[in-house]
Amino acid sequence: MTETLKGNALLQNGTLSKGTAYTAEERKALGLTGLLPPMPASIGMQEEAMMEVYHSFSTPLQKSIFLDALRAANETLFFRMLMDNVDELLPVVYTPTVGDFCKQYSHLLRFPRGMFLSIEDKGHLAEILNNAPQKEVDMIVVTDGERILGLGDLGINGHGIPVGKLVFYTVCAGVDPAKCLGITLDVGTNRERYLKDPLYLGHRHERVRGKEYDEFIEEFFQAVKAKWPNCAIQFEDFANQNAFRLLDRYRNRYACFSDDIQGTAGAVVAGFFSACRAKGTKVSDERIMFLGAGESGTGSSRLLVEAMKEEGLTEEEARSKIWLFDINGPISTRRSDIADYMKPFAKDVDPSLTFEAYVDLVKPTAIVGLSTCGGAFTESIVRKMAAMNDRPIIFALSNPNSHSECSAEQAYEWTDGWALFCSGSPFEPVTYNRKTFVPRQGNNYFIFPGIGLGAILSGCTGIPPEVLLLASHTVADCVTDADLAQGSLFPPSSFMRKISHDIAVNVIRNAQKTGRCARTDIPADLDQYVTDYMYSPEYR
Numbered sequence: 001m002t003e004t005l006k007g008n009a010l011l012q013n014g015t016l017s018k019g020t021a022y023t024a025e026e027r028k029a030l031g032l033t034g035l036l037p038p039m040p041a042s043i044g045m046q047e048e049a050m051m052e053v054y055h056s057f058s059t060p061l062q063k064s065i066f067l068d069a070l071r072a073a074n075e076t077l078f079f080r081m082l083m084d085n086v087d088e089l090l091p092v093v094y095t096p097t098v099g100d101f102c103k104q105y106s107h108l109l110r111f112p113r114g115m116f117l118s119i120e121d122k123g124h125l126a127e128i129l130n131n132a133p134q135k136e137v138d139m140i141v142v143t144d145g146e147r148i149l150g151l152g153d154l155g156i157n158g159h160g161i162p163v164g165k166l167v168f169y170t171v172c173a174g175v176d177p178a179k180c181l182g183i184t185l186d187v188g189t190n191r192e193r194y195l196k197d198p199l200y201l202g203h204r205h206e207r208v209r210g211k212e213y214d215e216f217i218e219e220f221f222q223a224v225k226a227k228w229p230n231c232a233i234q235f236e237d238f239a240n241q242n243a244f245r246l247l248d249r250y251r252n253r254y255a256c257f258s259d260d261i262q263g264t265a266g267a268v269v270a271g272f273f274s275a276c277r278a279k280g281t282k283v284s285d286e287r288i289m290f291l292g293a294g295e296s297g298t299g300s301s302r303l304l305v306e307a308m309k310e311e312g313l314t315e316e317e318a319r320s321k322i323w324l325f326d327i328n329g330p331i332s333t334r335r336s337d338i339a340d341y342m343k344p345f346a347k348d349v350d351p352s353l354t355f356e357a358y359v360d361l362v363k364p365t366a367i368v369g370l371s372t373c374g375g376a377f378t379e380s381i382v383r384k385m386a387a388m389n390d391r392p393i394i395f396a397l398s399n400p401n402s403h404s405e406c407s408a409e410q411a412y413e414w415t416d417g418w419a420l421f422c423s424g425s426p427f428e429p430v431t432y433n434r435k436t437f438v439p440r441q442g443n444n445y446f447i448f449p450g451i452g453l454g455a456i457l458s459g460c461t462g463i464p465p466e467v468l469l470l471a472s473h474t475v476a477d478c479v480t481d482a483d484l485a486q487g488s489l490f491p492p493s494s495f496m497r498k499i500s501h502d503i504a505v506n507v508i509r510n511a512q513k514t515g516r517c518a519r520t521d522i523p524a525d526l527d528q529y530v531t532d533y534m535y536s537p538e539y540r
Ligand SMILES: O=C([O-])CC(=O)C(=O)O
Pocket: 095, 148, 149, 150, 237, 259, 260, 398, 399, 424, 443, 444
Protein backbone atom coordinates (compact mmCIF):
# COMPACT_ATOMS: atom_id res chain seq x y z
CA MET A 1 0.00 0.00 0.00
CA THR A 2 2.78 2.39 0.98
CA GLU A 3 4.52 2.11 -2.41
CA THR A 4 1.49 3.61 -4.10
CA LEU A 5 1.42 6.78 -1.99
CA LYS A 6 1.73 9.82 -4.19
CA GLY A 7 1.40 13.56 -4.16
CA ASN A 8 0.63 15.38 -0.96
CA ALA A 9 -0.16 12.15 0.90
CA LEU A 10 3.41 10.98 0.23
CA LEU A 11 4.89 14.32 1.22
CA GLN A 12 3.04 14.31 4.53
CA ASN A 13 4.11 10.75 5.36
CA GLY A 14 7.15 11.17 7.61
CA THR A 15 8.25 7.57 7.24
CA LEU A 16 8.48 7.78 3.45
CA SER A 17 8.89 11.43 2.59
CA LYS A 18 12.18 12.81 1.30
CA GLY A 19 10.86 16.35 1.66
CA THR A 20 12.67 18.71 -0.66
CA ALA A 21 15.03 15.97 -1.86
CA TYR A 22 12.83 14.62 -4.65
CA THR A 23 14.43 15.06 -8.08
CA ALA A 24 12.55 16.58 -10.99
CA GLU A 25 11.92 13.11 -12.47
CA GLU A 26 10.65 11.75 -9.15
CA ARG A 27 8.40 14.75 -8.72
CA LYS A 28 6.87 14.12 -12.13
CA ALA A 29 6.36 10.41 -11.51
CA LEU A 30 4.96 10.89 -8.00
CA GLY A 31 2.64 13.80 -8.59
CA LEU A 32 4.80 16.17 -6.56
CA THR A 33 5.45 18.83 -9.18
CA GLY A 34 4.41 22.19 -7.82
CA LEU A 35 4.24 20.96 -4.23
CA LEU A 36 7.84 21.87 -3.41
CA PRO A 37 10.16 24.78 -4.10
CA PRO A 38 11.72 24.11 -7.49
CA MET A 39 15.34 23.35 -6.57
CA PRO A 40 15.84 19.80 -5.26
CA ALA A 41 18.02 19.56 -2.14
CA SER A 42 20.45 16.76 -1.34
CA ILE A 43 20.14 15.04 2.03
CA GLY A 44 23.40 16.79 2.96
CA MET A 45 21.83 20.20 2.28
CA GLN A 46 18.75 19.25 4.27
CA GLU A 47 20.94 18.14 7.14
CA GLU A 48 22.94 21.35 7.09
CA ALA A 49 19.77 23.44 7.13
CA MET A 50 18.19 21.44 9.96
CA MET A 51 21.35 21.59 12.08
CA GLU A 52 21.24 25.36 11.68
CA VAL A 53 17.68 25.43 13.00
CA TYR A 54 18.64 23.00 15.75
CA HIS A 55 21.40 25.31 16.92
CA SER A 56 19.04 28.27 17.03
CA PHE A 57 17.26 26.77 20.05
CA SER A 58 18.84 27.55 23.36
CA THR A 59 17.70 24.78 25.71
CA PRO A 60 18.08 21.02 25.29
CA LEU A 61 14.32 20.58 25.81
CA GLN A 62 13.52 23.01 22.97
CA LYS A 63 16.00 21.18 20.81
CA SER A 64 14.36 17.86 21.59
CA ILE A 65 10.91 19.25 20.77
CA PHE A 66 12.31 20.41 17.43
CA LEU A 67 13.86 17.00 16.71
CA ASP A 68 10.59 15.28 17.59
CA ALA A 69 8.85 17.39 14.96
CA LEU A 70 11.61 16.80 12.42
CA ARG A 71 11.23 13.08 12.93
CA ALA A 72 7.51 13.33 12.26
CA ALA A 73 8.19 15.20 9.02
CA ASN A 74 11.14 13.18 7.69
CA GLU A 75 12.29 10.17 9.67
CA THR A 76 15.16 9.30 7.33
CA LEU A 77 16.66 12.76 7.69
CA PHE A 78 16.17 12.61 11.47
CA PHE A 79 18.17 9.39 11.73
CA ARG A 80 20.80 10.56 9.27
CA MET A 81 21.33 13.67 11.38
CA LEU A 82 21.58 11.61 14.55
CA MET A 83 24.11 9.25 13.03
CA ASP A 84 26.24 12.10 11.77
CA ASN A 85 26.11 13.97 15.10
CA VAL A 86 25.79 11.22 17.69
CA ASP A 87 27.63 12.90 20.55
CA GLU A 88 25.79 16.16 20.16
CA LEU A 89 22.27 14.90 19.48
CA LEU A 90 21.83 11.72 21.49
CA PRO A 91 21.87 13.46 24.89
CA VAL A 92 19.01 15.58 23.56
CA VAL A 93 16.96 12.67 22.24
CA TYR A 94 17.85 10.41 25.17
CA THR A 95 19.33 10.78 28.67
CA PRO A 96 19.37 13.35 30.17
CA THR A 97 16.92 15.50 28.15
CA VAL A 98 14.44 12.67 27.68
CA GLY A 99 13.86 12.94 31.44
CA ASP A 100 12.61 16.52 31.08
CA PHE A 101 10.56 15.54 28.06
CA CYS A 102 8.94 12.71 30.01
CA LYS A 103 8.07 14.84 33.02
CA GLN A 104 5.92 17.02 30.74
CA TYR A 105 5.00 14.39 28.17
CA SER A 106 1.23 14.89 28.39
CA HIS A 107 1.70 18.59 27.81
CA LEU A 108 4.24 18.25 25.02
CA LEU A 109 2.77 15.41 23.00
CA ARG A 110 2.19 16.34 19.37
CA PHE A 111 3.40 13.34 17.39
CA PRO A 112 2.26 10.07 18.96
CA ARG A 113 4.64 7.15 18.39
CA GLY A 114 4.41 3.54 19.39
CA MET A 115 1.44 2.28 21.40
CA PHE A 116 -0.36 2.68 24.71
CA LEU A 117 -2.05 -0.40 26.07
CA SER A 118 -4.11 0.18 29.14
CA ILE A 119 -5.36 -2.21 31.75
CA GLU A 120 -8.85 -1.07 30.86
CA ASP A 121 -8.22 -2.83 27.52
CA LYS A 122 -7.56 -6.17 29.18
CA GLY A 123 -9.10 -8.96 27.13
CA HIS A 124 -8.69 -7.02 23.89
CA LEU A 125 -4.92 -6.65 23.46
CA ALA A 126 -4.64 -9.00 20.46
CA GLU A 127 -7.24 -6.95 18.62
CA ILE A 128 -5.62 -3.63 19.58
CA LEU A 129 -2.19 -4.74 18.39
CA ASN A 130 -3.71 -4.91 14.92
CA ASN A 131 -3.72 -1.11 15.04
CA ALA A 132 0.07 -0.99 15.41
CA PRO A 133 1.65 1.65 13.21
CA GLN A 134 4.13 -0.97 11.96
CA LYS A 135 3.18 -4.11 10.08
CA GLU A 136 6.25 -6.09 11.00
CA VAL A 137 7.84 -5.60 14.39
CA ASP A 138 11.27 -6.95 15.36
CA MET A 139 11.96 -5.00 18.55
CA ILE A 140 9.65 -3.88 21.32
CA VAL A 141 10.73 -1.77 24.28
CA VAL A 142 8.02 -1.85 26.93
CA THR A 143 7.58 0.02 30.19
CA ASP A 144 4.82 0.47 32.74
CA GLY A 145 6.31 3.82 33.68
CA GLU A 146 6.78 3.07 37.36
CA ARG A 147 10.51 3.82 37.66
CA ILE A 148 11.49 6.09 34.80
CA LEU A 149 15.24 6.78 35.05
CA GLY A 150 15.79 8.02 38.60
CA LEU A 151 12.58 10.05 38.39
CA GLY A 152 10.21 7.46 39.77
CA ASP A 153 6.60 6.87 38.76
CA LEU A 154 5.74 8.93 35.68
CA GLY A 155 2.74 6.89 34.51
CA ILE A 156 2.19 7.18 30.75
CA ASN A 157 4.46 10.23 30.71
CA GLY A 158 7.32 7.74 30.78
CA HIS A 159 6.56 6.86 27.15
CA GLY A 160 9.51 8.99 26.03
CA ILE A 161 11.78 6.25 27.38
CA PRO A 162 10.74 3.31 25.17
CA VAL A 163 10.70 5.69 22.20
CA GLY A 164 14.13 7.10 23.15
CA LYS A 165 15.69 3.65 23.70
CA LEU A 166 14.49 2.58 20.27
CA VAL A 167 16.34 5.49 18.70
CA PHE A 168 19.48 3.70 19.91
CA TYR A 169 18.37 0.51 18.24
CA THR A 170 18.35 2.32 14.93
CA VAL A 171 21.42 4.51 15.40
CA CYS A 172 23.67 2.01 17.19
CA ALA A 173 22.39 -1.39 16.09
CA GLY A 174 20.87 -0.62 12.71
CA VAL A 175 17.37 -1.88 13.46
CA ASP A 176 15.02 -0.33 10.91
CA PRO A 177 12.78 2.19 12.72
CA ALA A 178 9.89 0.73 10.74
CA LYS A 179 10.35 -2.46 12.78
CA CYS A 180 10.66 -0.86 16.22
CA LEU A 181 7.70 -0.43 18.54
CA GLY A 182 7.71 1.41 21.87
CA ILE A 183 4.89 0.38 24.19
CA THR A 184 3.67 1.88 27.43
CA LEU A 185 1.41 -0.23 29.57
CA ASP A 186 -0.95 2.08 31.44
CA VAL A 187 -1.84 0.45 34.73
CA GLY A 188 -2.35 3.79 36.48
CA THR A 189 0.06 5.97 38.42
CA ASN A 190 0.68 6.69 42.06
CA ARG A 191 2.15 10.12 41.32
CA GLU A 192 -0.14 12.61 43.03
CA ARG A 193 0.87 15.38 40.67
CA TYR A 194 -0.30 13.53 37.57
CA LEU A 195 -3.47 12.25 39.20
CA LYS A 196 -4.36 15.90 39.79
CA ASP A 197 -3.04 17.30 36.48
CA PRO A 198 -6.05 18.08 34.27
CA LEU A 199 -3.81 17.67 31.21
CA TYR A 200 -2.45 14.24 32.20
CA LEU A 201 -3.28 11.78 29.42
CA GLY A 202 -3.16 8.44 31.25
CA HIS A 203 -5.83 6.79 33.34
CA ARG A 204 -6.25 8.58 36.63
CA HIS A 205 -6.23 5.81 39.14
CA GLU A 206 -3.71 4.18 41.40
CA ARG A 207 -1.52 1.47 40.00
CA VAL A 208 -3.24 -1.86 39.58
CA ARG A 209 -1.26 -4.62 41.30
CA GLY A 210 -1.44 -8.33 41.97
CA LYS A 211 -3.38 -10.85 39.94
CA GLU A 212 -4.95 -8.33 37.60
CA TYR A 213 -1.58 -6.80 36.74
CA ASP A 214 0.00 -10.21 36.18
CA GLU A 215 -2.85 -11.34 33.92
CA PHE A 216 -2.49 -8.16 31.91
CA ILE A 217 1.25 -8.73 31.39
CA GLU A 218 0.62 -12.37 30.47
CA GLU A 219 -1.98 -11.33 27.92
CA PHE A 220 0.46 -8.76 26.54
CA PHE A 221 3.17 -11.37 25.98
CA GLN A 222 0.80 -13.83 24.40
CA ALA A 223 -0.72 -11.23 22.11
CA VAL A 224 2.69 -9.97 21.00
CA LYS A 225 3.98 -13.48 20.39
CA ALA A 226 0.92 -14.41 18.35
CA LYS A 227 1.21 -11.31 16.19
CA TRP A 228 5.00 -11.10 15.77
CA PRO A 229 6.48 -14.51 16.64
CA ASN A 230 10.09 -13.42 15.99
CA CYS A 231 10.05 -10.16 17.88
CA ALA A 232 12.35 -9.47 20.84
CA ILE A 233 11.17 -7.59 23.92
CA GLN A 234 13.15 -5.28 26.20
CA PHE A 235 11.77 -4.52 29.67
CA GLU A 236 12.53 -0.94 30.63
CA ASP A 237 12.05 1.04 33.82
CA PHE A 238 9.64 -1.21 35.68
CA ALA A 239 9.89 -0.83 39.46
CA ASN A 240 11.92 -3.39 41.40
CA GLN A 241 8.91 -5.26 42.70
CA ASN A 242 7.90 -6.18 39.14
CA ALA A 243 11.19 -6.03 37.22
CA PHE A 244 12.78 -9.12 38.79
CA ARG A 245 9.56 -11.13 38.82
CA LEU A 246 8.73 -10.43 35.21
CA LEU A 247 12.24 -11.20 34.00
CA ASP A 248 12.22 -14.49 35.90
CA ARG A 249 8.80 -15.39 34.61
CA TYR A 250 9.39 -14.64 30.94
CA ARG A 251 13.10 -15.10 30.27
CA ASN A 252 12.75 -18.81 29.47
CA ARG A 253 9.62 -18.42 27.40
CA TYR A 254 10.33 -15.44 25.17
CA ALA A 255 13.16 -13.53 23.55
CA CYS A 256 13.24 -10.90 26.28
CA PHE A 257 15.61 -9.21 28.69
CA SER A 258 15.70 -6.39 31.22
CA ASP A 259 17.77 -3.39 30.27
CA ASP A 260 17.96 -2.12 33.84
CA ILE A 261 18.94 -5.44 35.42
CA GLN A 262 21.08 -6.86 32.62
CA GLY A 263 22.01 -3.99 30.30
CA THR A 264 23.18 -1.73 33.11
CA ALA A 265 25.11 -4.65 34.62
CA GLY A 266 26.92 -5.17 31.33
CA ALA A 267 27.91 -1.51 31.27
CA VAL A 268 29.03 -1.46 34.92
CA VAL A 269 31.25 -4.50 34.43
CA ALA A 270 32.71 -2.98 31.25
CA GLY A 271 33.55 0.09 33.33
CA PHE A 272 35.29 -2.13 35.88
CA PHE A 273 37.31 -3.90 33.18
CA SER A 274 38.58 -0.49 32.02
CA ALA A 275 39.16 0.93 35.50
CA CYS A 276 41.11 -2.16 36.53
CA ARG A 277 43.18 -1.96 33.37
CA ALA A 278 44.02 1.65 34.24
CA LYS A 279 45.00 0.56 37.76
CA GLY A 280 46.81 -2.59 36.70
CA THR A 281 44.51 -4.78 38.82
CA LYS A 282 41.81 -7.39 38.22
CA VAL A 283 38.14 -7.01 39.07
CA SER A 284 38.60 -9.68 41.73
CA ASP A 285 41.16 -7.45 43.47
CA GLU A 286 38.51 -4.79 44.11
CA ARG A 287 36.32 -4.18 47.13
CA ILE A 288 33.10 -2.80 45.68
CA MET A 289 30.31 -0.92 47.45
CA PHE A 290 26.99 -0.19 45.83
CA LEU A 291 24.72 2.62 46.88
CA GLY A 292 21.41 1.31 45.58
CA ALA A 293 20.35 -2.32 45.79
CA GLY A 294 17.55 -2.35 43.23
CA GLU A 295 17.48 -3.73 39.70
CA SER A 296 20.70 -2.12 38.57
CA GLY A 297 22.64 -2.46 41.83
CA THR A 298 21.76 -6.11 42.29
CA GLY A 299 21.99 -6.92 38.59
CA SER A 300 25.46 -5.39 38.44
CA SER A 301 26.55 -7.20 41.59
CA ARG A 302 25.48 -10.51 40.09
CA LEU A 303 27.45 -9.89 36.93
CA LEU A 304 30.51 -8.71 38.85
CA VAL A 305 30.41 -12.05 40.65
CA GLU A 306 30.49 -13.76 37.25
CA ALA A 307 33.43 -11.57 36.18
CA MET A 308 35.33 -12.50 39.35
CA LYS A 309 34.54 -16.17 38.83
CA GLU A 310 35.98 -15.88 35.34
CA GLU A 311 39.15 -14.66 37.06
CA GLY A 312 39.22 -17.71 39.30
CA LEU A 313 37.27 -16.81 42.43
CA THR A 314 34.51 -19.00 43.85
CA GLU A 315 30.97 -17.66 44.02
CA GLU A 316 31.34 -17.12 47.76
CA GLU A 317 34.70 -15.39 47.50
CA ALA A 318 33.29 -13.11 44.84
CA ARG A 319 30.20 -12.20 46.86
CA SER A 320 32.39 -11.38 49.84
CA LYS A 321 33.92 -8.54 47.82
CA ILE A 322 30.63 -6.78 47.16
CA TRP A 323 28.66 -4.72 49.66
CA LEU A 324 25.23 -3.27 49.03
CA PHE A 325 23.48 -0.38 50.73
CA ASP A 326 19.96 0.83 50.07
CA ILE A 327 17.71 3.59 51.31
CA ASN A 328 17.28 1.79 54.65
CA GLY A 329 20.94 0.99 55.30
CA PRO A 330 23.43 -1.79 54.63
CA ILE A 331 21.99 -4.96 53.09
CA SER A 332 22.42 -6.89 56.28
CA THR A 333 21.42 -10.36 57.45
CA ARG A 334 20.08 -8.59 60.53
CA ARG A 335 17.43 -6.77 58.50
CA SER A 336 13.99 -8.27 57.98
CA ASP A 337 13.00 -5.99 55.12
CA ILE A 338 15.38 -7.10 52.38
CA ALA A 339 14.08 -8.63 49.15
CA ASP A 340 15.05 -12.13 48.01
CA TYR A 341 17.19 -10.77 45.17
CA MET A 342 19.41 -8.92 47.68
CA LYS A 343 19.90 -11.86 50.03
CA PRO A 344 22.95 -13.41 48.34
CA PHE A 345 24.80 -10.18 49.14
CA ALA A 346 23.62 -9.65 52.72
CA LYS A 347 26.43 -9.27 55.27
CA ASP A 348 26.36 -9.69 59.02
CA VAL A 349 26.70 -6.00 59.84
CA ASP A 350 25.01 -3.36 61.94
CA PRO A 351 21.99 -2.30 59.84
CA SER A 352 21.94 1.19 61.35
CA LEU A 353 25.21 2.35 59.75
CA THR A 354 25.11 5.35 57.45
CA PHE A 355 26.63 4.95 53.99
CA GLU A 356 29.65 6.96 55.09
CA ALA A 357 30.13 4.86 58.20
CA TYR A 358 29.84 1.77 56.03
CA VAL A 359 32.58 3.16 53.77
CA ASP A 360 34.75 3.67 56.90
CA LEU A 361 34.13 0.07 57.92
CA VAL A 362 34.54 -1.68 54.57
CA LYS A 363 37.29 0.50 53.08
CA PRO A 364 36.16 -0.08 49.51
CA THR A 365 38.29 0.51 46.41
CA ALA A 366 35.18 1.36 44.41
CA ILE A 367 31.83 3.00 45.09
CA VAL A 368 29.02 2.62 42.57
CA GLY A 369 25.94 4.82 42.72
CA LEU A 370 22.70 3.37 41.37
CA SER A 371 20.56 4.95 44.04
CA THR A 372 18.58 7.64 42.15
CA CYS A 373 19.78 9.87 44.98
CA GLY A 374 21.48 12.99 43.59
CA GLY A 375 24.51 14.19 45.56
CA ALA A 376 24.72 11.08 47.75
CA PHE A 377 28.49 10.83 47.16
CA THR A 378 29.37 13.77 49.38
CA GLU A 379 32.68 15.57 49.49
CA SER A 380 33.51 13.81 52.72
CA ILE A 381 32.86 10.34 51.26
CA VAL A 382 34.75 10.99 48.03
CA ARG A 383 37.72 12.49 49.90
CA LYS A 384 37.80 9.39 52.10
CA MET A 385 37.91 7.22 48.97
CA ALA A 386 40.88 9.26 47.77
CA ALA A 387 42.62 8.94 51.12
CA MET A 388 42.20 5.16 51.12
CA ASN A 389 43.03 4.52 47.45
CA ASP A 390 45.60 5.73 44.92
CA ARG A 391 43.00 5.43 42.17
CA PRO A 392 39.52 5.41 43.72
CA ILE A 393 36.84 4.04 41.42
CA ILE A 394 33.79 6.28 41.54
CA PHE A 395 30.82 5.48 39.33
CA ALA A 396 27.88 7.90 39.67
CA LEU A 397 25.36 6.12 37.50
CA SER A 398 21.91 7.45 38.42
CA ASN A 399 20.01 9.40 35.76
CA PRO A 400 19.48 12.10 34.72
CA ASN A 401 22.37 14.36 35.80
CA SER A 402 20.36 15.93 38.62
CA HIS A 403 20.23 12.46 40.18
CA SER A 404 23.94 11.63 39.70
CA GLU A 405 25.52 10.69 43.02
CA CYS A 406 28.21 13.28 42.28
CA SER A 407 29.28 15.27 39.24
CA ALA A 408 32.40 14.64 37.18
CA GLU A 409 33.90 17.88 38.38
CA GLN A 410 33.36 16.95 42.02
CA ALA A 411 34.85 13.50 41.53
CA TYR A 412 38.06 14.90 40.02
CA GLU A 413 38.33 17.84 42.37
CA TRP A 414 37.78 15.86 45.56
CA THR A 415 40.28 13.17 44.53
CA ASP A 416 42.88 15.60 43.21
CA GLY A 417 42.37 14.19 39.72
CA TRP A 418 42.92 10.54 40.65
CA ALA A 419 39.34 9.24 40.40
CA LEU A 420 38.47 6.63 37.81
CA PHE A 421 35.05 8.06 37.10
CA CYS A 422 32.06 7.49 34.90
CA SER A 423 28.43 8.54 35.06
CA GLY A 424 25.10 7.30 33.70
CA SER A 425 24.27 10.68 32.17
CA PRO A 426 26.79 12.74 30.21
CA PHE A 427 29.08 15.30 31.83
CA GLU A 428 31.20 17.76 29.86
CA PRO A 429 34.99 17.33 29.93
CA VAL A 430 36.55 18.72 33.12
CA THR A 431 39.85 20.57 33.32
CA TYR A 432 41.50 20.17 36.69
CA ASN A 433 45.10 21.12 37.45
CA ARG A 434 45.72 21.81 33.75
CA LYS A 435 44.66 18.28 32.81
CA THR A 436 41.49 17.69 30.81
CA PHE A 437 39.42 14.65 31.69
CA VAL A 438 36.84 13.23 29.30
CA PRO A 439 34.47 11.17 31.43
CA ARG A 440 32.34 9.14 29.08
CA GLN A 441 28.98 7.72 30.02
CA GLY A 442 28.77 4.31 31.64
CA ASN A 443 25.32 3.86 30.22
CA ASN A 444 23.49 0.70 29.26
CA TYR A 445 23.29 2.05 25.70
CA PHE A 446 26.61 0.34 25.09
CA ILE A 447 24.96 -3.01 25.78
CA PHE A 448 21.24 -3.18 25.04
CA PRO A 449 21.24 -2.44 21.30
CA GLY A 450 23.59 -5.35 20.57
CA ILE A 451 21.79 -7.69 22.94
CA GLY A 452 18.44 -6.83 21.35
CA LEU A 453 19.88 -7.18 17.86
CA GLY A 454 21.20 -10.63 18.72
CA ALA A 455 17.86 -11.57 20.29
CA ILE A 456 16.01 -10.51 17.14
CA LEU A 457 18.31 -12.46 14.85
CA SER A 458 18.37 -15.64 16.95
CA GLY A 459 14.98 -15.58 18.66
CA CYS A 460 16.85 -16.78 21.74
CA THR A 461 15.07 -17.08 25.05
CA GLY A 462 16.83 -15.18 27.81
CA ILE A 463 20.30 -13.69 27.91
CA PRO A 464 22.65 -15.74 30.09
CA PRO A 465 25.36 -14.06 32.21
CA GLU A 466 28.18 -15.42 30.05
CA VAL A 467 26.77 -13.52 27.09
CA LEU A 468 26.51 -10.32 29.13
CA LEU A 469 30.11 -10.76 30.21
CA LEU A 470 31.18 -11.14 26.60
CA ALA A 471 29.30 -7.93 25.89
CA SER A 472 31.20 -6.17 28.69
CA HIS A 473 34.48 -7.40 27.23
CA THR A 474 33.44 -6.24 23.76
CA VAL A 475 32.84 -2.73 25.09
CA ALA A 476 35.99 -2.61 27.22
CA ASP A 477 38.15 -3.97 24.40
CA CYS A 478 37.30 -0.88 22.34
CA VAL A 479 38.81 1.41 25.00
CA THR A 480 42.33 2.47 23.98
CA ASP A 481 45.25 3.45 26.19
CA ALA A 482 44.74 7.01 24.97
CA ASP A 483 41.13 6.82 26.19
CA LEU A 484 42.29 5.66 29.60
CA ALA A 485 44.93 8.39 29.75
CA GLN A 486 42.22 11.04 29.45
CA GLY A 487 40.01 9.34 32.02
CA SER A 488 37.62 7.69 29.55
CA LEU A 489 36.54 4.24 30.73
CA PHE A 490 34.23 3.78 27.76
CA PRO A 491 34.85 3.99 24.01
CA PRO A 492 33.75 6.91 21.85
CA SER A 493 30.35 6.70 20.22
CA SER A 494 31.94 6.05 16.82
CA PHE A 495 32.39 2.42 17.97
CA MET A 496 28.72 1.91 18.74
CA ARG A 497 27.72 0.08 15.57
CA LYS A 498 30.74 -2.20 15.68
CA ILE A 499 30.10 -2.94 19.36
CA SER A 500 26.43 -3.73 18.75
CA HIS A 501 27.34 -5.93 15.78
CA ASP A 502 29.90 -7.90 17.79
CA ILE A 503 27.62 -8.29 20.80
CA ALA A 504 24.84 -9.55 18.51
CA VAL A 505 27.15 -12.16 16.96
CA ASN A 506 28.02 -13.42 20.44
CA VAL A 507 24.36 -13.56 21.46
CA ILE A 508 23.51 -15.66 18.40
CA ARG A 509 26.56 -17.93 18.70
CA ASN A 510 25.84 -18.64 22.36
CA ALA A 511 22.17 -19.29 21.64
CA GLN A 512 23.16 -21.81 18.96
CA LYS A 513 25.69 -23.47 21.23
CA THR A 514 23.22 -23.85 24.06
CA GLY A 515 20.24 -24.81 21.91
CA ARG A 516 18.16 -21.71 22.69
CA CYS A 517 17.70 -20.47 19.11
CA ALA A 518 14.08 -20.24 18.05
CA ARG A 519 15.10 -19.31 14.51
CA THR A 520 16.02 -22.05 12.11
CA ASP A 521 16.99 -19.85 9.16
CA ILE A 522 20.35 -18.61 10.49
CA PRO A 523 23.17 -18.74 7.91
CA ALA A 524 26.65 -19.98 8.84
CA ASP A 525 28.40 -16.62 8.41
CA LEU A 526 27.11 -14.77 11.47
CA ASP A 527 29.15 -11.61 10.80
CA GLN A 528 27.54 -11.25 7.41
CA TYR A 529 24.12 -12.21 8.74
CA VAL A 530 24.20 -9.38 11.29
CA THR A 531 25.77 -6.87 8.88
CA ASP A 532 23.16 -7.58 6.20
CA TYR A 533 20.36 -6.92 8.67
CA MET A 534 21.66 -3.54 9.79
CA TYR A 535 19.80 -0.57 8.35
CA SER A 536 21.31 2.79 7.46
CA PRO A 537 19.13 5.84 6.97
CA GLU A 538 19.01 6.47 3.25
CA TYR A 539 16.22 7.61 0.99
CA ARG A 540 14.55 4.70 -0.72
O1 LIG B 1 18.07 5.38 30.32
C1 LIG B 1 19.22 5.47 30.77
O2 LIG B 1 19.98 6.40 30.49
C2 LIG B 1 19.74 4.38 31.65
C3 LIG B 1 18.63 3.62 32.24
O3 LIG B 1 18.19 2.61 31.70
C4 LIG B 1 17.97 4.14 33.43
O4 LIG B 1 18.46 5.09 34.06
O5 LIG B 1 16.91 3.59 33.75
